[in-house]
Every structure is written in structure tokens, then in C-alpha cells.
Amino acid sequence: YEISLGLVGSEMCIRDSYSTGGIAALCEYPSFDLNDVPRDDLATLFERSKSKIISTVYEPGSTFKILTSAAALDSGKVRTSDRFYCAGSKVVDGKKIRCWKSKGHGSIDFGQGVESSCNCVFMECALRMGTNSFYDYLSKFGLSAKTGVDMTGETSGIFIDRNLVKNVDLARIGFGQAVALTPIELAVAASAAINGGEIVTPYLLKSATDASGRVVKENEPVVKRRVISRETSEKLAKILYSVVTEGSGKGAYINGYNIGGKTGTAQKYENGAIAQGKYISSFIGFEKYAGCEAIALFLVDEPVGAYYGSIVAAPYVREIFEGIFSYYDVSPEITDESERIAATPFNPYEYEF
Numbered sequence: 001y002e003i004s005l006g007l008v009g010s011e012m013c014i015r016d017s018y019s020t021g022g023i024a025a026l027c028e029y030p031s032f033d034l035n036d037v038p039r040d041d042l043a044t045l046f047e048r049s050k051s052k053i054i055s056t057v058y059e060p061g062s063t064f065k066i067l068t069s070a071a072a073l074d075s076g077k078v079r080t081s082d083r084f085y086c087a088g089s090k091v092v093d094g095k096k097i098r099c100w101k102s103k104g105h106g107s108i109d110f111g112q113g114v115e116s117s118c119n120c121v122f123m124e125c126a127l128r129m130g131t132n133s134f135y136d137y138l139s140k141f142g143l144s145a146k147t148g149v150d151m152t153g154e155t156s157g158i159f160i161d162r163n164l165v166k167n168v169d170l171a172r173i174g175f176g177q178a179v180a181l182t183p184i185e186l187a188v189a190a191s192a193a194i195n196g197g198e199i200v201t202p203y204l205l206k207s208a209t210d211a212s213g214r215v216v217k218e219n220e221p222v223v224k225r226r227v228i229s230r231e232t233s234e235k236l237a238k239i240l241y242s243v244v245t246e247g248s249g250k251g252a253y254i255n256g257y258n259i260g261g262k263t264g265t266a267q268k269y270e271n272g273a274i275a276q277g278k279y280i281s282s283f284i285g286f287e288k289y290a291g292c293e294a295i296a297l298f299l300v301d302e303p304v305g306a307y308y309g310s311i312v313a314a315p316y317v318r319e320i321f322e323g324i325f326s327y328y329d330v331s332p333e334i335t336d337e338s339e340r341i342a343a344t345p346f347n348p349y350e351y352e353f
Helices: 042-048 062-076 110-116 119-129 130-141 167-174 181-194 229-247 316-328 336-343
Strands: 002-007 011-017 023-030 083-086 089-092 097-098 106-109 198-200 207-210 215-220 225-226 259-270 273-287 294-301
Touching: 062 110, 062 119, 062 130, 062 167, 062 181, 062 229, 062 259, 062 273, 083 110, 083 119, 083 316, 089 119, 089 167, 089 336, 097 119, 097 167, 106 110, 110 229, 110 336, 119 130, 119 167, 119 225, 130 167, 181 198, 181 294, 198 273, 229 273, 259 316, 273 316
Parallel strands: 002 023, 002 294
Antiparallel strands: 002 011, 011 023, 011 294, 083 106, 089 097, 198 225, 207 215, 259 273, 273 294
């Protein structure tokens, strides 16, 4: 299985095998031509000489809900049949935390909560697990340490110390706020959530040979540990497929293919405060059954105009997979259901994150 993660234009993109950890493609923009290094502008040179994919943390927003879902289901604190009520906000520790949909989602089951990216559902998931259980899962997902990718300059995520976490913090972490990750951490963790439950070490270099053709270095897949059960992983993957066919990820839908994924729209911070009007829009998508098993993360830093991940990032992930299917000559699996979905108008403003 391959992971695609990316950062492009103040936006981003990698592809890495989510079963093996092998990174098939990684790109960032803006960058510079190695044949024309901007040595006359040291600030630009230093800024673009490091990979933001491995060295910069950001608040992931709703793409993080993949991990909350995995932990909640695996812990047994939440079942797919559970129902939740969203009135547009939830009061925790005396503070009102709003769902993105101010009028609320009403009574919904867990799958519908994921499809519509309801913040109230994920606050409840985190609170049911409690700080220690939730943090134990996040640690197993590798979010408190570096992934070990074979690139220099990697950093690790930032979390509130578990001993200092209040319920209001825990609720926000449940839907991807009050936490910061590197993009590659999120890609690797999300891969484990859908690959059967195993964390793998990502790597760029597959092999190296000397002048005689002898292999002098070769990277093999390394499974670090199991995070969730295979059964939980399979349940979650089915829900994430429905996000693309029925929910906020319809912008990534390709007729005849089974794409799964999750949108994300996160606020940015400057000098410790929310930067008004500045967002990171993202979509993480995967294709598991049509012959090309890959996961792709696409981030857009400070989009101009529309900023929802469903509008800004999901269509680019669709283009990535269209290119993959074309390159590997993967034929679509046309069904009546796929034709119905393709014919259904998508209003991205029905969804936020």
C-alpha cells in the first residue's frame, strides 16, 4: 500500500506505501531549481531548503478525526451503531465549543457523524475514552515521536502534557484542535488506521547500487507495532469510503473507483493567537481495492477565497488518483451505485471540515 503526501503552493503532496512505508512521491511548492539556487536571498534559501512535510507542525483539523475514530472504535467506547445528538455546540468545563454547523446535525449515528464531520460527535468520542486512554492510542500511532523517515530535519508533534489536559482540551483534541503534527506523522498514522492497524516506518530510498550494479543499500518494510485491530481498521475504512460517496469528501470521488478519505480545514496561529482569515485546507484520501493501493495527503496553506478542504484540497487528490489509475492502467469498476453517485450534485457548502 502506498501513501501520497504533499504540500503545494503553500500547498503540499507525498505518496508513500501505507503497508510498506515506501514513499513513492513527495513534492512541495514553492521550491527552487537546484540548477538555480537562490544564494542571493538567504532567507528564501533557508526557508525552502527544508522539507515542511517532515519539519513543520500544523493543527490538522478534521483529518485528525480519522485517528479519533480509530481509537474510539478500537477501545470499545464507541460502536458504529451508537447515536449522538448535535445541537450545534457542546458545553465542556463550562465552555461552549461549537460544531462547524451552527444549527446542528441533530440525531445522527457514528458513521453519519464521520461523513458530516460533526465536531460534537468527536468531542463525545474523546470524552468517553478519557485522557489516558486517548493519549495511549495517540502515542501508539507514533504522534509523540519522529517517524524515522530517512530524511534530515524531522520534528515530532506537539501535545499538551497529559497531566495538564482538561476535559475542554480533550474535547478539542478529539476534532483536531489543540494539537500539532507534521504532515508525515499524520500520513503514517492514518495509514495504520486503514492498513489493518500497523504502524510502518516511512522511507524514501528503496535501494542504491554501486558502479558495478551491486546493491549496497536496500530498505525493507519495517512494521513497528500494531495500533488497532484489523477488524477496527476494516470498519473504519468502510466509513471513510462513505465520506467520499455520501459526505464531505465528494470532491475526491472518481466514477467507478472506491476512494475513501477525510477533509480538513484548520485555523492557523500567529504569535499564539488565531490568525483571522488564515487556514490550512487539506484532504487525505486512499484507494485500497482497485489494484493501486495508495494514500494521499494534500495540504493548501492559506488558500485565497474558498478555504474548505472539500473545495480546495479534495479535487487535487482526485487528480492525483486519476493520474495513478491512468499510469498503472487500473480499470474502473462501473456499477449502478457509482453512476448514481456520479450523477448526484455536490454542494461543498453543505460541509465545512
